[in-house]
Structures are given as C-alpha cells and as structure tokens.
Amino acid sequence: MIKRIEIEPIPLTEGHSKLILKVDKNIIVEGFYYALVPVRGFGTMLLDKEATFAPIAASRICGMCQAVHSIATAKAIEDACNIEIPETAQKLRELISLSVRAYNHLLHHILISGNMFKNPQKRHTFIKNVQKIRKTVSSILETVGGGIIHPSNIVIGGISSPIETPVKERLIALIEEAEKLAKEEIEIFIHHIERLWKEQKLPENLGEHKLPFITSKEISNVSIKEIYPQEIFNELPLKREATNTIILINENGAETGVRARKIREERYKPKGGIKELHKLRAEEILLSLKNIKRILETEKLDKETRNKQFPTSDNEKEGVGIVEAPRGVNIHKVKVDKSGKITYYEIIVPTALNMIAIAESLKGEKVEYAEMIVRAYDPCIACSTH
C-alpha cells in the first residue's frame, strides 16, 4: 500500500523546505522537494526601477551565492544595453565568482557536518578547521568585491575599483595559505564521508539518477521551460504551498552544478549517486582556489575596470546574463528602456533546475535517506524563491 509521508523542515539545509514522499514498503516511489519560504518577489520588484539598482537588489536574493546574482544581473543589463566592459573587470568578476564558489562549498561542509558527526565536540573541531579557510577565501571576496555577504563593488559596466599590484601580492599570499589549508580540509572531509558511508552501510550509488547534465556553456542551445507547481500537483494545499518554480531543460529534468561542470570541463565519466557529488564538491574547492591563483598571477588587474556608460536600451533587446554559480547555471534576463528603466526581468536559479534531479534521486531509495539526498544537492531555497 502506498503511504504518503511529509518531512518538514529539512534540517541542515538553507531555508525552509519540505519533502513529500509516496512510499511503498519503506521505499520511495515518488518524491517532491519544494520550498516553503514565501516568494520574495525580486523579479517584480525590479520592474520599472532604474537599472543601476539591479546589482544591489539582486545581491540580496541570496546571502550565500550573493555575488553571482549581482554579476548575472550586471551582465544581463550590459548585454541589453550594449555596454562593453573592460577586460580587467571581466577577470575580476571571474575571480569573485570563483571565490564565491569555494566559499559556498565550504559553507556546505559546515552544514553537512551535522550529518557526519554524532559527537558535537568532533563537529566543533571540524568546523573550526573549515572556518580557517573560509576566512582567507572571504578576505579575497572582501578585497575584490567590497564585502563578503553583499559585495558592493559589482556595478553595471564592470567593477568599481581595480586591484593594485601590492594588494594582488597580498592576495596571492592569502590564496597560497588557503590552498594549503584546503588540501588538508578536503582530505578530512572525504575521509569522513567514506567513514559515514561505511558506518551506516549506505549504498555506493545512493541517489542515482539518469538525467542529463547541463552547465552554463550549453544552456544557450537548449529549450528552457518554467513550470509552476500548480501544473504538477493536483491536490491542495500542495499546489498553493510550493513557492518555487521548476525549470525543464529540453522538456526534461537536468542536473546542474559541480558534477555537470566536471563532466563538461574534464570529460569526467560520472558514477552517479550523491557520494560522488560530495567528493566532487570538495575537490572543486581546491580547483577554484587554483584558478583564482592563476588569474592573480597571470593577469594585470590594476587597469581601468569600469565603463561608466549609462545603461539605456530600446526596450526590445533581451539581455541575458549567464553565470556559473556554485550550484549551477544562474540566468538573469532583462529588458531596459530608453530612460534606463527595467521593463522585463526574469531569474532562473540553479536550485530550480535541480529540483527534478532531486526528485529523481529520491526514487527507489529508502525513506530514511531522503533528507540526506536532498542535502547532497546543497539546495538554496533563498535563491529558488527569489
């Protein structure tokens, strides 16, 4: 007999969310994961507002992946208004989004550590370790972005202040320190993940799914469709309760995020399952740090970083800003009119894309693993209820 189980809230995740599972003999037949934070209305909030406000507002969509929203919105507006930004600014933006990536993955380690350790003291020690790297990564974010949680240096037309050579040298020293720390931390994290799997006798392929993968590089060649919870659910209060929309890629679900990036960039053959996801995410911290170092070492960052052209457009051209956020593809679409006002705004966030991947991963697994599967995708509810 099929039972219905509701789990709410899901601890150790960002935001307030809920799982509805259809269960047959303790095995999940079908599962839905959705957000319960009220729709925050950033899309409509920006309508008929000046475009210059958009990066500031967009940063406040999320407190974790802040900068990627600012960058995406700035890119979209620049695209709509044909503003070319200096190369230095592009590099600095890349640097910011890479440090946001490392910062977020580390944050996820702190959240997930609640699952890994039974002893609070051991968890405390682990968190202490993670905090050390987060500190160095955040000071890069603070230096380049002008703030950790809502960086204010990201403006339309570039970045508001360049990085002089002495500052750059300090950053390189910081990143070297972070790299060292990160290597240790990643080892410890992976060790504990392996231990967890062993101790709880979890299946190696827990949370496997057969969906395709998507990154920001392929996103422009696929069809994107937004579906409302009202279309999926028939029963009340479900259809009026879920506050996130779900994104279909080519009429199908897709996974985005760290695994997709790995497949795309390194032709990696995925094994499937959430254990792999955890491991890849940990490894990507080091990769991001290396990329930051590469940018710092090879690029000149003290040149002009801002094109001060006022953003206006013809109200026809749809500007698209695509950024590879920590959790996957993040898209902002915008239209701007002649007076510099926003006339159309749309946001597509990675968590909305991953909703189907989460649902697929839940299928066929035991009920007690449901929360763990959700956590592995590091869902960001704040973004998905933008």
Added chain:
Amino acid sequence: MFGLYRQFTLGRYTKAFIIKASGEASSKNNLKALIKEAFRKDLIDGIIGTSLNKKEGFVSPVFIKCEKEVEKFEPFFFIHGGQNSLLKKITQKYSFEKLGVAGHSCVLDGINKMQYFGIGSNFTVTKFTLKIGIACIGAISLEGIKCLLKEKKVKNPGFNEIFLENNKIILKNKYEKFDFSAKEYYYYLNEGCKVCMNLSSRGSDITFVPSLRNGYSLVLVRSAKALKLFENPGFSVKKAEKSDIEEFESLAKNFLKKNIETILERAEFGIPSNKWDGNRFGRFTALWNNIYAENIEEEVF
C-alpha cells in the same frame, strides 16, 4: 555648580610636550614631524589625514602609506574632509596591520564608535594602533574662510595654513598673516561644531594642538604607547610650560562656553544637540550638575 575644569576641557593626559620640527616653523610641519616619527618608530604602517588640495580648492581625505608620502601631505586643520569615508576601502582592500589616524574629535568619535559597536566595518577596524587627535575649536567651511578674509578686506583670499597663536586663529598665505578672534571665528563655525563638548579630542592616544608659539606646538600625551614618540625623536621636544597649556585651555574654554550657550538655546526650542542619546537633555542636566563627580577619562581602544 558646573565648572570647566581642566579635566573636562583638555581631558586626562599623562604628559604635555611642546614640539618643533626642523625647517620652517609651522604647526603643520610639526604634525608632519610627529607622523614621520610614528612611521620611523614602526608604530604605524599607514595613516589617514586631511589634506588641502590647492589646485581644486577643497580639502580631501588622504591615505598615507609610507614615510615618503608624508612629504606631500598638506595637513589642514578644522576641516575634516570626510576622513572616515576612506576607512572601508583601507580596511577591506589594503588590510594594513597598524593603522594610524590624524583627525579631529569627531573623526575619532566615528572610529571609536566603530570599534566599540562594530557597525559598518569589519574586524579590520580593530587594526587602529595610533590615534593622533587634533585639538579643534570647530570646523569651518572653505567659503567661511573666504568670508572671514573678505571681512578683513583681503582682495585675493588665498591661504594655505590655519593655526592658533596667542589665543587667535591665524590664516596664512605665502606672504601675509591674518588673525581672527574667537568671536569673529565662531560666527562662521559649522552648526554641528557649535554643540561640541570635546574640543581636545579626548578619545585619542595623543592630542596635537595646532598652535604655534616660538615655532613650538603643544601635544598632550594620553597613552603609554604615544610616549614612545618622544624617545629620541627627530624633532626638538621640550616639556610644556604651564603657560603653554593655559593658553590653549583658555581658548578652548572660550569656545566651550559659547557651545554651552548654543546647546541651551537649542534645548529651549527642543532642537536636538548631539552626543546625548535617548533622553538627550536629561543627560545634559546630569552633566551640568555632576561634572566634578565624574571620572572623565576616555577610553582608548
């Protein structure tokens, strides 16, 4: 009753010196010598101050990153130029370990408040190591200075220096010197400065008084850290005479009395004065009645 005791007008200090830099005798050179000494003694590795930008005709905040840059620095007193607006950039971007500041009491108030509450700045604000307070009789706008000079029928109101001498406020350009009495000067004072009760920058390590007497300026040392500046310094230093201190004290008293009048005037009309929170005027009465009972030492963080 209320008395303007030295502890209130000047604040608590441990030692008072008069200092004179080599070269041209001016109070701004004396301050520069003090800053250079701080760099040399490794008390600071960067300092913020206010500099006069003659070309563009306004005062702006500057950030001095090394001893060499002190040369170009043109300290200007009694105008703040928004020094603290630089703080965010400095603390976030440059991340100096030992930061100094040379500013008036309100600039230091801003920093002290930031350090105490932490609003608007991150941990880096704790990096301030040396606070050079500048005794201030009240800020005046550049236009105010122009008006003062016009009052003296000066045709070409240029100036590059302002300081105190003989209980007078002196404006100086290359060739000429004009002096103004406290009363003349007070009229053009910034309204916010007319309610100030902290002319001597009490919340600092050391207070520099932009006065000039035989080429010497008065400094009041408040913390042990600042005493280091006077061990074998690169400028000539003497123990301050009673008369040196009294000279500034009487000028400060003069301004404080006027300020109290302004505060009472504001109180009568129910206009808020600064520095008293919540029950602002209640606190002022407390001050009025209990000043001698209070320990008025200020904490330096």
Added chain:
Amino acid sequence: MFNPLKRGKILIYSFDNFDKEIKVKLGFFHLSSCSGCQIAFLDMFEELPDILDTVEIAYSNMLTNRKEIPKLNVAFIEGTFSIGFKHHIKLIKEIKEKADIIVAIGGCAAFGGIRRLNVGAQSPQPSHQASIPITELDYLKGKIKYVIPGCPPNPYFLYKFLLALLELNEEFLRPFEHMVFSTFASGYDILMEVVNKGLCTGCGTCICACPTKALEFSKRTQRPTFNKLLCVGCGSCLAGCPQSFKPYPQPVYG
C-alpha cells in the same frame, strides 16, 4: 570566559528551564530573507569557537539537525514577516512561546530593508506581496528586545553584540533597545537627523557604514550625499554616525 549570571544585574533571560547547563541557548530563524544574517554569524571565523563556549546554538535550520524548536533564551529572527503566510504565523507563535527574548537581526527584520519594495505578483505564488518587519507586529511587542541594523550586520558587530548580550552590557545594548521602536530606516535618516539638524561635522563615518554606496561624500560641500535609488533601508548609516548615539565609554556625557 563570560559569566552570563553576572551579579547585581537583572537577567533578561531565565534559566529556570535548564538544569545544570548555563549555556545561553540561541536560536536562529528566518522568515522571508536571504539567510545572509545567519551567514554573517558564521563569518565571525575565529571568534565563533570562543563564543560557542558560552552559548549553544540550540536551533538553526542550517546548523542543527533538529526539527522541533526547543526552549530558547534568545531567538534571532532575520527577514520580514509575510502577511497571510501560514508558516510564518505558525513559526512566530511558536517562537513567542519558546523564546525568552527575540532579537530582530538585520535590516529586513528590523526596518523592512529591501523587502519594503516587494510588490508580489510573481510566479508561482503571486499573493505573497506584503512583507513587513517583525518590529511592526504588535503581537511581538515587548518580546522583541533588541534590533540589529545592517544589511548584513557585519560579523564584528554581531560578535560585539553577542558579548554584550552575555555580559548584559546595558550601555552597549541600550541604543539597540531604542531601535525596536523605529520600524523604518533609510539614508534619509542621516539627512534628517544629522545633516538637517545641523549636527553633521563631515567625518564620513556614514559613508563607510553604507553597504550599497548609496551615501557618498561630497568634497565640495563636506557633507554626505544620498542616492535614494541605491538605498536598501538597513539602518546602518544613522546607527554608525557618531552624532546619533554615543554611549560608548565617555562618562563625561552621563
């Protein structure tokens, strides 16, 4: 390190419900918000372990593996209350019952912040259109003891605030107690309360406090200029201004 049971002071939180543990129990909740304030709490990197010696994070959806809200001493709430949203109503009721005091953390919870601009009409639930700061809820009058301004409040500030809360440093906390009664903030505050009242001296602290660069310094006028377009209403500027309140150790003034 700190003694929460400081002698001679009135306790704002009771310890009746706990046996021997005298760790102060904190809870973090978020309504309609971005979680940034909670992350700011995590961003007190090295100071966090110090604090965790005396306080216990008893509930946080991000940090604790707990579904039920336990009895709390201090509940930190971030984000705005969405009118008519069932979960918020339930949550607020539960927090009121279980927490000794509530602290509204961040511009949204305290003054509405950027959430004041919310107009709703967005997919998939267009009816979520009214977001108000929790300080506006009469239901929580008296329960919300303090307000922490800022978008986000920076970690150093949170650290100082927590210390003050544990030490019951009334001097520190008093202004934040007063702020509970102001339910709106913007850069106009600095213009109205300081510049317009002739109290501005041109020190530039508000510019440093502004998280969005809505305030900038005009060298020509020696005063802050305010661009209302960029303001998110977090309340940092007036709180940061040295002319607004001044209870830091300056016994001269009282």
